[in-house]
Structures are given as C-alpha cells and as structure tokens.
Amino acid sequence: MKRRLFQPVVRRAAGRITGLLLLLAGSLLLAAQRAHAVDLDTLVGFGQSITSSARYRPDTWIPLTVYLTGQGVRGVGQLQVSVRQGEQTTLYTRRVSLHEGVLNEAESFVIYLRSPNRFQAFGNNTAPDVSVQLLLDGRKLAEKTVALSLAIQPEAYNVLALTQNGGGLNFLLKKNLGLVHRHVNPTALQMRAGMGTGDPNETGPDQINPSAVLTVLYTDPRALPAMPQGYAMIDAIALADLPLDSLTDDQLAALKGYVREGGLLIVSGGGDLAWLKNQFFADLLPVVPTGTVQARDLPDLAQRYGAPLSLPAPVALTDGTLQPDAHPLFGAQGRRLPLVSARPYGSGRVVFTAFDYLAPEFRGWKGAPALWRDLLRCGNDAISPRDVAITSTDNASGSRSRLADALAGKQATSMPGMGAISLFLGVYIFLLVPVSYLALKKLDRRELAWITAPILIGSFTVGSYAMARSIKGGLLTVNRAVIFEENANTDPPAGYAQLTLYSPRRATYDVAFGSPDDPDNPYRNLAPNEISANGQGPSGDLTIEHQDDHPTRHAGPSLG
Numbered sequence: 001m002k003r004r005l006f007q008p009v010v011r012r013a014a015g016r017i018t019g020l021l022l023l024l025a026g027s028l029l030l031a032a033q034r035a036h037a038v039d040l041d042t043l044v045g046f047g048q049s050i051t052s053s054a055r056y057r058p059d060t061w062i063p064l065t066v067y068l069t070g071q072g073v074r075g076v077g078q079l080q081v082s083v084r085q086g087e088q089t090t091l092y093t094r095r096v097s098l099h100e101g102v103l104n105e106a107e108s109f110v111i112y113l114r115s116p117n118r119f120q121a122f123g124n125n126t127a128p129d130v131s132v133q134l135l136l137d138g139r140k141l142a143e144k145t146v147a148l149s150l151a152i153q154p155e156a157y158n159v160l161a162l163t164q165n166g167g168g169l170n171f172l173l174k175k176n177l178g179l180v181h182r183h184v185n186p187t188a189l190q191m192r193a194g195m196g197t198g199d200p201n202e203t204g205p206d207q208i209n210p211s212a213v214l215t216v217l218y219t220d221p222r223a224l225p226a227m228p229q230g231y232a233m234i235d236a237i238a239l240a241d242l243p244l245d246s247l248t249d250d251q252l253a254a255l256k257g258y259v260r261e262g263g264l265l266i267v268s269g270g271g272d273l274a275w276l277k278n279q280f281f282a283d284l285l286p287v288v289p290t291g292t293v294q295a296r297d298l299p300d301l302a303q304r305y306g307a308p309l310s311l312p313a314p315v316a317l318t319d320g321t322l323q324p325d326a327h328p329l330f331g332a333q334g335r336r337l338p339l340v341s342a343r344p345y346g347s348g349r350v351v352f353t354a355f356d357y358l359a360p361e362f363r364g365w366k367g368a369p370a371l372w373r374d375l376l377r378c379g380n381d382a383i384s385p386r387d388v389a390i391t392s393t394d395n396a397s398g399s400r401s402r403l404a405d406a407l408a409g410k411q412a413t414s415m416p417g418m419g420a421i422s423l424f425l426g427v428y429i430f431l432l433v434p435v436s437y438l439a440l441k442k443l444d445r446r447e448l449a450w451i452t453a454p455i456l457i458g459s460f461t462v463g464s465y466a467m468a469r470s471i472k473g474g475l476l477t478v479n480r481a482v483i484f485e486e487n488a489n490t491d492p493p494a495g496y497a498q499l500t501l502y503s504p505r506r507a508t509y510d511v512a513f514g515s516p517d518d519p520d521n522p523y524r525n526l527a528p529n530e531i532s533a534n535g536q537g538p539s540g541d542l543t544i545e546h547q548d549d550h551p552t553r554h555a556g557p558s559l560g
Helices: 002-035 116-122 170-174 186-197 249-260 299-305 368-376 385-391 402-413 418-442 446-472
Strands: 038-044 060-072 075-085 088-098 101-113 129-136 139-146 157-162 214-217 236-239 264-268 287-295 315-322 327-330 340-345 348-353 477-485 494-502 542-546
Touching (some): 249 348
Antiparallel strands (some): 129 139
C-alpha cells in the first residue's frame, strides 16, 4: 500500500524536475538567440554604383557605414571598428542605443586607411585589416570582417553623383577631362607623361593630361557620411534628383561642411521647384527659384561648345533671381536667370545649372563632356596654407615635415663653427700628446701618463658637455606652430598644429592633448584630419571615440 502511494509522488517530482530543466534549457536557448539577434553589414567609401562594391582612396579619411539589422535588444551598446595595419591598431568607437524589435539603422564613421606602400620600408606591405563588432554590457552581440575592394588611384579625380536611381553620369568615364585630385600636384603627372614619350612639352597647360583619371562614384543615401571629413576623397559632388528627405540632419550638415571647407557642389535645376525650395538649399543656391520657363532650343550651349543640341520637346528651365553674392557664368542673354551660375560658400563653391543635366537630351549631347569639364573646373583653386603644411614633405615617404624642421629651431641648427671645433680638437690633441709627454719627460715621471691622460680626457669631456649645454640648453623644450583658417559662413576656424620636442637627456614622456581649463584631462576635441597627417600618426595603438556632436577625442600614446 505504501509503495503504491509513493510511486505517484515520485512521478510528480520527476515531472516537475523535467519541466524545470526544459524551461531552463529554453531560457538559455532564447538568451543565446537574442545575444546573436543583431546582424551587421558594412560599406566603406563610395561605390561605382549602388549595387557595386565600394571604392576608397588610401591615405585619406573615408566614410564607413555600419548597418544594424535583425531583431534588436534593449540597452546602450558600443560599436567598435578596428583598423589594423602593420604594427598599429586604431580603434574607433561609438555609443549606440539599441531597442527591441526589428532593426534597420545605419551608423556612420570616418576612418583612416593608409597606403600599404608606407610599410614597405619595414618589411610589411599588407593591406589594412578592418573588423566591426557590437558590444552590450561587455558581451559581443555581433561581429563582421570588412572586405576592402580595390583602392582608387591617388591622383584620380572623384565625382560623387547623388542621384535617385544611382546612375546618370557614367558617360563622363568615356572622356579624359584632364582633371586630377585636388591635393595632387598636376606637374608631377605632366612630367611622368612627358617622360613616357620623350617629349616633356606635350602636356602643356592647354592640353589634356593623358595621365589624369576621372572616377564617377555613387552610394546608398544611408551611407553618406555624417561628418565633412568623410568626403575627403571627393573632388566634386553632383547633386541632382536625390530626395533630400531621405537624409538625416547630420548628413545634410556634413554635405554643407564639405562645401564650406573647399568642396565643389554642382546642383541640377529644371522643373522640380519643390525639390529646389527645400530648406537645405536656402543658403546654398546661387539663385532664388521662383518658377520655370519652357525653352525649345538653347543656342548658347550649342554655340559655346560647337555641338548642335537637339531638343525633341521643350525643356524646363528654372527661373528666378541671382543671390547678391552670386555671379553668372554663361547663358544670360535675354534671360532673367543664366544657364549656369555660381556662388561662393565658405571656401568652396556652389554651381547651379538652370536645366536638368540628367535629362537624356543633355547626357547624350556631344558637347556634354566639355560642359562638364568647365563645371568641374569651377572649384576653388586657392592654395590652403593648412593643406600645404599637411602635405609638405622632404621626401616621398613623408618621414619628416619641413615645418617640423623649422620648429626644431635652435636645438637643431645652433652649433659652433668649424673653426671653433677645429681649434678645440687641436688644443685637445696638443695637450694630450706633445705637452703631456714633454712635461713628464722633463720631470722624469713618464709613468704618470696613466693619471694625466684620464684627467685631460675628463676635463675636455666636461668642457664639451658644458659647451653643448650652453648652446642647446638643459631644459625640456617644446616648439609649436598652429595654422588657423577661418572661412566665410562659418564660425569655427579650421586648424593644423605641429610640435617638436627637445629633451636634454634620454627619457620617456607621456604626451597628451590637454585642455587649458582642465590640465588633468588627457582628452581634447579634435577633428579627424588633425589626428594624422600624411598617414604618419602616432606609433602606438590609438582609440578614437565618435561623439553625438561628431568631434572625436583620443589619448596620446607614450613617446620614447
């Protein structure tokens, strides 16, 4: 009887234990699924089409967009982009807010990819390794290795076309427009082209440089950078029919920042007044659009470029008035608004065409390449002292800057003349050998040479040190030069700083970018292009934190 009563109790206990085990296993399985619910995808640089792989320019700040998809989790995570090249690793971080439910978000970074050629001297010419991971409370939610495509030639002139369908300007690739990247000296390409044929004069100023390469790039609108430095590889942006409502406020601000810092923006007109009256264009366009007019022919274009322009149907031209600081470029005869006008914006320039340059009749026109060559040459060609300081080097490897040589100052240049050095060495040798020998011989104490020689050597050593100390100094010396450029239509100036350090002895120093208001704070806000010039950067690992307001900050490594 007792056995029959005991068996149901055992069965119920076993059932409860089994249920608890199944519940625990399900919870662990659900936790594991939720831990890997977020998926990552990436896009580096800009692509030759929306569906093609992205292209990047080495030794330049380029955009990297991380797409977050899948089922999210609740919390504040950290996105980390690790760029390892040679012996140096740079870690870019950004805080991201995660939420439950379906994720479809994009986070923008700007990263610096050096050319592998810079590491050949050290026996390491590998391409950079880039990886992305998402962390939450110390655990890894997702990880992805970024595959880099082929790099663009450093001298290539890059046009970014912002169009709705991700195309429209590929016809520019069929013609050599003779344009080079804005930070490349075209004289070097002309010399290279001349050496190839034996005639150094064949690429004069009025001829097309055969070594020039033009690249037309497109991108997913979500991948547009949220910082102006992300456009560093771009020479001109053609903004046509891209819906501006699809861009974030940070992306629109970065686009304006690119122009303000010296970029060229070419805006297409036509009959879409609603697009042209977007608030983004309020302080950009050279014109105030008020309406449209229909044109059956455009003789100004045909006459200027010597190619007949056939218009099967009337085309819409934007009508309006010029801004006070704008000026017409051509095609103003008999019209309120010229066909092409321009306006300075900061250090850059905005060019506006009253017609829609994506229309088929303009893309297929024989004079289109010559028109675009004129449009693309409307950029600001003024020399930037900040860019000159950044790119000025004594040799191809960029190991020493001329500005750094100048900053070395007294400690590097002040030294006694050759006459003083010769006299010092002559007196030293004269006292050490003939005088010491003759004096000891006269005293018949030549065995004392073991004492007099060290005394003379030590005395002249101390004298040499005292002479060097009087010239070089005995204190730690830091020389610093700062170049500021302030542009119109913007409050903050752009700056470039470089410093040299002289130590009177061999020592290791911790160098950090501090704030005058808080000397103990080892951080300060920096724009990305201030962190590294010419791909040199610090020798140790570096961490760059992207903030919501888009500056970055980093801690300086130790310098030995």
